[in-house]
Amino acid sequence: MLAILAALAATPFTAADLVALNRVSDPQVSPDGRLVAYVMRETDLDANRGRTDLWLLDLTTPQVAPRRLTRNPANDTSPRWSSDGGTLYFLSTRSGSSQVWRLALAGGEPVAVTALPLDVGSFKLAPAANRIVFSMAVKPTAATGKPDGKATGLLYDKLFVRHWDEWSDGSRSHLFAATLDANGVAGTPVDLSQSLDGDVPSKPFGGDEEYALSPDGKRVVFSLRVAGRTEPWSTNFDLYEASIDGGAVTNLTAANLAWDTQPVYLANGDLAYLAMERPGFEADRFHVVVRSAKTGAVRPLTLAWDRSVSRLGVTRDGKRLLATADDLGQHALFAIDPANGKVVKLIGEGYVDEYAPTQRGIVFSWANLAAPADLWFLANGGRPSRLTNANAAQLAARTMGEFEQFSFKGWNDETVHGYVMKPVGYTPGVKYPIAFIVHGGPQSSYANAWSYRWNPQTYAGHGYAVVFIDFHGSTGYGQAFTDSISRHWGDRPLVDLQKGLEAALARYDWLDGERACSLGASYGGYMQNWIAGNWESRFRCIVNHDGIFDNRSMYYSTEELWFPEWENGGPYFDNPATYDQWDPSRFVAKWRTPMLVIHGAKDYRVPDTQGLSTFTALQRRGIESQLLYFPDENHWVLKPANSLQWHATVLDWLDAHLMKEGTVSGSR
Numbered sequence: 001m002l003a004i005l006a007a008l009a010a011t012p013f014t015a016a017d018l019v020a021l022n023r024v025s026d027p028q029v030s031p032d033g034r035l036v037a038y039v040m041r042e043t044d045l046d047a048n049r050g051r052t053d054l055w056l057l058d059l060t061t062p063q064v065a066p067r068r069l070t071r072n073p074a075n076d077t078s079p080r081w082s083s084d085g086g087t088l089y090f091l092s093t094r095s096g097s098s099q100v101w102r103l104a105l106a107g108g109e110p111v112a113v114t115a116l117p118l119d120v121g122s123f124k125l126a127p128a129a130n131r132i133v134f135s136m137a138v139k140p141t142a143a144t145g146k147p148d149g150k151a152t153g154l155l156y157d158k159l160f161v162r163h164w165d166e167w168s169d170g171s172r173s174h175l176f177a178a179t180l181d182a183n184g185v186a187g188t189p190v191d192l193s194q195s196l197d198g199d200v201p202s203k204p205f206g207g208d209e210e211y212a213l214s215p216d217g218k219r220v221v222f223s224l225r226v227a228g229r230t231e232p233w234s235t236n237f238d239l240y241e242a243s244i245d246g247g248a249v250t251n252l253t254a255a256n257l258a259w260d261t262q263p264v265y266l267a268n269g270d271l272a273y274l275a276m277e278r279p280g281f282e283a284d285r286f287h288v289v290v291r292s293a294k295t296g297a298v299r300p301l302t303l304a305w306d307r308s309v310s311r312l313g314v315t316r317d318g319k320r321l322l323a324t325a326d327d328l329g330q331h332a333l334f335a336i337d338p339a340n341g342k343v344v345k346l347i348g349e350g351y352v353d354e355y356a357p358t359q360r361g362i363v364f365s366w367a368n369l370a371a372p373a374d375l376w377f378l379a380n381g382g383r384p385s386r387l388t389n390a391n392a393a394q395l396a397a398r399t400m401g402e403f404e405q406f407s408f409k410g411w412n413d414e415t416v417h418g419y420v421m422k423p424v425g426y427t428p429g430v431k432y433p434i435a436f437i438v439h440g441g442p443q444s445s446y447a448n449a450w451s452y453r454w455n456p457q458t459y460a461g462h463g464y465a466v467v468f469i470d471f472h473g474s475t476g477y478g479q480a481f482t483d484s485i486s487r488h489w490g491d492r493p494l495v496d497l498q499k500g501l502e503a504a505l506a507r508y509d510w511l512d513g514e515r516a517c518s519l520g521a522s523y524g525g526y527m528q529n530w531i532a533g534n535w536e537s538r539f540r541c542i543v544n545h546d547g548i549f550d551n552r553s554m555y556y557s558t559e560e561l562w563f564p565e566w567e568n569g570g571p572y573f574d575n576p577a578t579y580d581q582w583d584p585s586r587f588v589a590k591w592r593t594p595m596l597v598i599h600g601a602k603d604y605r606v607p608d609t610q611g612l613s614t615f616t617a618l619q620r621r622g623i624e625s626q627l628l629y630f631p632d633e634n635h636w637v638l639k640p641a642n643s644l645q646w647h648a649t650v651l652d653w654l655d656a657h658l659m660k661e662g663t664v665s666g667s668r
Contacts, residue, residue, distance in 0.1 A: 010399040012424040012461030015647030017398060018452065019043055019640045022390040023050070026078065026354060027365060027375050030085040033316070033358035034060055035105075037069070037079035037088055038375060040390060048641045052077050054090055054103075057387055059358070059377065066388060069103065070110065076101075078208075080125055087184075089113065089125060089132075100134065102184055114178075114186045121173060122201060122208040126217035130180050131244055133192070133213060133220055135200055137171040159232040163559050164204040165602040165634035173199040175211060175222055177244045190246040198224040202237065202261075209311065212263040212271075213244070215318075220244055221252070221271060223261040233561040233571075235259050235280055239273060252291065253298075258284065262311070266338055267318025269293030272301070274312050281566045283443030285479040288312065288321065290338055301341040306478045316357045324352050326445050326476030329405050329417045333364060333378075346378060351449035363387065367450035369421065370400040370457065399424045401460025405448070408503035410496040411472050414481075418469040418500045419446065420508055421456045425463070432465040433515035433658035436501060436539070440522030442473040442493065443482050453636055453643075454521065462651050464658075465511050467504050471496035486567050489523075490530050490582040497527070498535065515658045519650070521545035521598075522606060522635065526584065529614060532595065533587025541657035542595040543650055546606045546635055549613040551579040557607045588617045594624035596653040598646065600633035626653065 023041040030036070036057050041050045052075045057066035070076045074094040081088060082102075092101045092110065098119040101110045114120055116136065123134035160168055176189035193200050200222045201210040211222035225237045237259045239252040253260040258276040265271060271291040276284040285308040288301040301321075302309075310331070313322040321336040333347040333355060347364065353373060355364035361380045367373040372395075375387040403421040410416030423432050437454060439446045446454075446468045456466040470477065471493040473485025484492055505513045518539045520528050525547020532542060548554050555564050555572040565571055568578040580586070595618055599611030611627070618625035628649050630642055637646045 010425040011397055012463075013398045013400055013457045014461050015458050015644055015651075017394060017461075018455055018458055018647075019643050020045070021372050021394065021452075023452070024373055024375055024388055024390045025365065027356045027363045028079050028081060029059075029316075029356045029358045029363055030081050031083060032085050033360060034058060035085070036356070036363050036375065036387070037081070038066075038388075039077050039079065043640055045640055048639050050640070051075055054079050054088070056105075057375070059360075059363075059387075062377075062385065062387060078122065080123065082125065083127060089123070091120060091123070100132065100186070111184065113180070113184060116189070124208050124211070124213060126177075126213050126244065127215060128217040131177060131217060132180060132186055133175065133177045133211065133244065134189075135173050135175050135208075136189075137173045138191075139169070139171045140197075158229045159561075160559055162604045164604060166204075166604075172197070172227075173201060173203065175200040175220065177220065177246070192220055192242045192244075192246055193222065193224060193240070193249070195249060196224055196240065197227045198231075199227075200224050209262050212265060215265055215267075215269060218244055221263040223263070232559060233280065233565055235276070235282055235562050237261055239263055239271075255298075259286070260289075261286075264312055264314045264321070265318070266290075266314060266321075270338065272312065272314070272321055272338060274309055275300075280562045282560075282563060283441075283475070283482055284308075285482075286310075288323070288336060288341070301338065302336065302343065304341065305343050308475060308479065308482075311354070313355060313357065315362075316359050322355060322357065322362070324355070326447060328476055329419070329445065329470060330448050330476070331445075333362070347384065349448065351447060368448045369403045369419065369450065371395070372450045398461075400457055401466070402426070403448075403456070406504065406507060408499060410499050411484075411492040414472070416469065416471065416496050416500060417477070418467065418504065419448070419456075420504055420511070421460050421466040422510065423460050423463050423465055426510065428510070430510065431512035432463065432510055433512050433654075434501075434517070435459040435464045435466045435654065436497075436516050436518045437466060437468040438497065438518065438520035438524035438527045439468065439470075439474070440520065440524045441475075442471075442485050442489070442523035443475055445470050445474045445476050447476065458647055459651075459654075462654075464654065465508075467501060467511070469497055469500035471500070487569055487578050488582075489526070489567065490534065493527065494530065494534060497531075498538075501538075515540060517541040517543065517654050517658055519543035519545075520547070522547070525606070528595070529584035530582070530587075532593055533584060533590045536590050536592055539593055541653060542593050543598070543653060544595055544611075544614060545598040546600065546603055547597075547610065547614065548584065548606055549610045549617070550585040551583040552576070553613075554606065554610060555579065557609065559604050585613070585617070588621065591617065591621055591623055594657060596626050596628065596650065598628045598630075598649075600630045600635065600637070602632065602634040605635045 026039045028037045041052045054069040055066045076092045078091040089102045100113040103110045118136045121135040175192045178186040178189040240249045242249045257279045263273040274286040275289045278284045307325040309323045311324045331351040333352040335344045350368035353365040362378045365373045366376045376384045401421045407417045525544045528542045528544035569575045597615045599608045615627040
C-alpha cells in the first residue's frame with residue numbers, strides 16, 4: 001500500500017518532458033557588466049525541430065524576468081556585444097542563409113550586417129568595433145566534387161571522404177575579416193587563412209573559442225590542423241597568427257606536434273592557450289601554456305595540475321584565467337593564476353558548461369543530474385545565485401529521482417566512482433529493477449550532469465533504479481586513470497563495471513540484482529557487445545546503440561583514424577593483435593542475452609554496418625533481438641520525434657524483460 005501511495009504522489013519525469021524542455025546556452029555579458037544576452041532553444045514538435053531565439057536579463061534587477069529579444073521562425077544564435085554595449089550582433093538564418101545581424105537595444109528591427117553568398121559559421125567583433133572576424137566554408141579551386149552533366153559520381157583522392165555525418169564536398173572553413181562601414185554593414189572580406197589547407201574552426205564541432213583577437217584588434221590567432229593527406233590520423237593543431245588586414249601567417253606552436261587550441265589574451269598582452277603533449281591522442285590532457293608578448297617565450301603553466309581543461313577563458317580584468325574541467329564526477333569551474341599556475345576551485349558540484357565573466361563575478365551555465373542547465377551568477381567572494389529558471393513550471397510539476405555518488409575498489413584495487421539513482425516513487429523495503437548504463441567516449445564521464453540523449457531521469461521516472469560507473473578510462477580522475485583504458489578496452493573497464501555493480505548491490509538494498517538490463521552507446525555500445533560474450537549471464541537484456549561489433553571492419557570504415565590507432569597501438573595492418581584481442585565478434589558463439597540494437601544511417605563515426613552486423617549475429621544465433629534504424633540520424637538521435645520513438649522503444653524493451661517475473665536471459 002505504501003508503494004502505491006508513493007507512486008500516486010509522484011509525477012514522474014518522462015521522455016516527453018525531456019524533449020519539450022527549453023535549453024539555455026551561450027551567455028554573453030555586456031561591456032558594462034549589467035546585461036546578459038543568451039540563447040534559448042524551444043522545441044517545435046509540429047516542425048520536429050528545435051528553434052532558437054535571443055533573450056536578455058539585467059543583473060542589476062535579478063528579480064525581473066528575462067525578456068525575449070527576438071521571435072522568428074528562423075534560428076537566432078551567437079549573441080555578441082558591440083564595444084559600447086548599445087548593439088547586439090548575432091547569427092540568424094532569417095534571410096534564408098546564416099548571416100550576421102545586429103539589433104540596437106534602444107529599439108528597432110534587426111539589420112543585416114553581412115549578405116554573403118555563403119553561410120557564416122561563427123564570428124567575433126574586434127575591440128575597435130569597426131572590424132569583424134568570421135568563418136565561412138569555401139571551396140578551393142581544385143576541390144573535388146560532382147562532374148557536370150547527369151553523372152552523380154564523386155571522385156576523391158584523399159581522406160576524409162566523409163566525416164561525422166557529412167560526405168566531403170571539398171570545402172574548407174576559412175577565417176575572414178571585414179571592415180564595418182558607417183551604417184554597420186560589412187565590406188569586402190579578406191581571407192586570413194587562405195594560404196593554409198585546413199579548417200577554422202575545426203570540424204565537426206569547433207567554434208569561435210578556436211580563434212582570438214589581440215587587445216588592440218590588429219592581430220588574429222587561430223587554431224588549425226594542416227590537412228594534406230594525414231588529416232584523418234593527425235591531431236597536430238597549431239596556433240597561427242595573422243594581421244587582421246590579411247597577408248602572411250606565422251606558426252606560433254610549430255615545436256609542439258600535438259594539439260594547440262583555445263587562445264585567449266591576458267591584460268598584459270600575453271597569450272594563453274591549451275596544449276596537449278602526445279601526438280595522435282585526442283584524449284590527452286589539455287594543460288595551459290602562456291606565451292610572452294614581449295619575448296615570445298613559452299612556459300607551461302598547469303603541468304602540476306592533473307586535470308584536462310575543457311574551456312579556457314579570462315576574467316574581465318584580464319588578470320586571471322578561468323577553466324572548466326572534469327573533476328571526480330563533476331564538471332567544475334576553476335580560476336588559475338597566470339603567474340604561478342595556482343588553481344582555485346570556484347564551483348565544484350554539478351556541471352558548469354559555458355561562462356562569461358563580469359567586473360563583479362561570473363555568469364555561468366549550471367546543471368546536475370536532477371536539473372537542466374540554467375544561468376547562475378557567482379559574485380566575487382560570494383555564493384552562486386540563480387538568474388534563469390527556463391523550465392520552472394514544467395519541472396515544478398515533476399518529481400525527479402534522487403541520486404548519490406559512491407566509490408569502490410575497482411581494477412587493480414584502485415578507487416573508482418559511480419552514481420546510483422532511485423526511481424521516482426521510491427518506497428523503502430521495495431527492490432527495483434536496474435538500468436545499468438555504460439558511458440561512451442570511452443574517455444569521458446557521465447558525471448553529475450544533465451543529458452538530452454542518455455538521461456537517467458527518464459529511466460527513474462519509468463520506475464527503474466539507475467546505476468552508472470566511471471570506469472578506468474573516464475576523465476576527471478587524473479590522466480593516468482584516463483590513459484589506462486588504451487589497449488585495454490575489454491578487461492580493465494569490464495572489471496570496474498562488474499565490481500561497481502556488485503558494490504552498488506551490496507550498499508543499496510533497493511537494487512534488484514536479479515532484474516537488470518545493460519545499456520550503452522558508442523564505446524558503451526561496444527561494451528554491450530563485449531558484455532554479451534564476456535559477462536554473458538549477468539543481464540536479462542541489453543540495449544546497444546551505435547556500438548562496435550568488429551574491430552577490423554571498424555578501422556577500415558570509420559573516419560577519424562587517430563582514435564583507433566592510438567587506442568590499439570597503431571593501424572590495423574601494423575598491429576592486428578590488439579584489435580583482435582578486444583574484438584567482440586570473436587565471442588558471438590557465447591551470446592545468449594536478448595539485445596535491442598539501434599543505429600543511425602548517417603553515423604560515420606561508427607558506421608551502420610556495425611549495428612547491422614550485430615543484428616545479423618543475434619538473428620542467426622536465434623537470440624531474441626530487435627533493430628531500431630534511423631535513416632536520418634547520425635551518432636546521436638537529435639530530432640524530437642525520433643527521440644520520443646527511441647525512448648519508447650528502449651523502455652518497452654526494458655519493461656518486457658524486467659517488469660515481468662520469470663523472464664530470464666537466453667536464446668529464444
